[in-house]
Amino acid sequence: MELRQIQYFIQLYKDLNITKASKNLYISQQGLSKSVSRLEEELGFSLFDRHTSGVEPTREADFLFQHFNKIANSYHELLLAIDNIRQNRVLKIAAYHGFALSCRKDFLSGYRASYPQSEIRYQEKNNHDIPEQLLYQHADVAFMQAPIPETLTSVHLLHREPVHLVMDKRHPLALKGNVRLPELHSQNLLLLDSMEDFNTFILKQAVKKGVSCQVQDTTGINEFLHILHGSSLVGFASRRMFQYYSFPEVAFVPFAASEYEKYPELTIETHLVTPADITPDETARQFIDYITQKTLLKG
Structure with a gap:
């Protein structure tokens, strides 16, 4: 055998x-x-x-x-x-597309500075591909958006961020302080391809509430704001995802507080995860401890 x-x-x-x-x-x-x-x-x-x-x-x-x-x-x-014995252990880190843009610029470089002997290989994947990356040892740890499957363990909740509606500042919804789901009726949507779970949720809720909205297109994070500017389309994203973008012509409008309370799915959670049935080795544990301490100190 x-x-x-x-x-x-x-x-x-x-x-x-x-x-x-x-x-x-x-x-x-x-x-x-x-x-x-x-x-x-x-x-x-x-x-x-x-x-x-x-x-x-x-x-x-x-x-x-x-x-x-x-x-x-x-x-x-x-x-x-x-x-580890050979001292050539490479820590393999996976993350969902756009994760690096949602972090401080020194998020990973700070780890390298603190542990200069450590080698890192970082790659971004579709969020739904991350469990496979971990289960087949293509990654040791990963940053993943909730929900987290049972095959993985969340070792740390990195951050929780409310989803906003995103649109050109001249759009009628941009004038509102907040928006309720029924107000999406008759809107044309531009969806981020990196937010598949959220997109599925919002479209299902629209159907349940009898809200008729049309998906015009899906796009990547780099084109998202450019397409929204000057159009009548409405998209969904967190502010954190675009913290390094300067785009004053585009507005971020939150959902009503009651909507966030009713639908936890309107909030994006990012977790640091590992395989549920594998104990992190010393190198992975060192990274987990660093991330945990760094984010707790910031909080």
């Missing part, structure tokens, strides 16, 4: 689909099928029932999954320990 066979089994167990699992593993479907079949032959019993729509784990697979998962996690911890 090889470690790779165990890793392939775990991926297929989670995805329940050979096509999806093979893509996540970056191998061919045929290669994955052969590996799992060889593992079944070696064990002497089936791990999956095959169907045209996917696979279904057998009772034996359910029993073995927790043991195989422990083996995979222990192997990952072993690799981290070896890296």
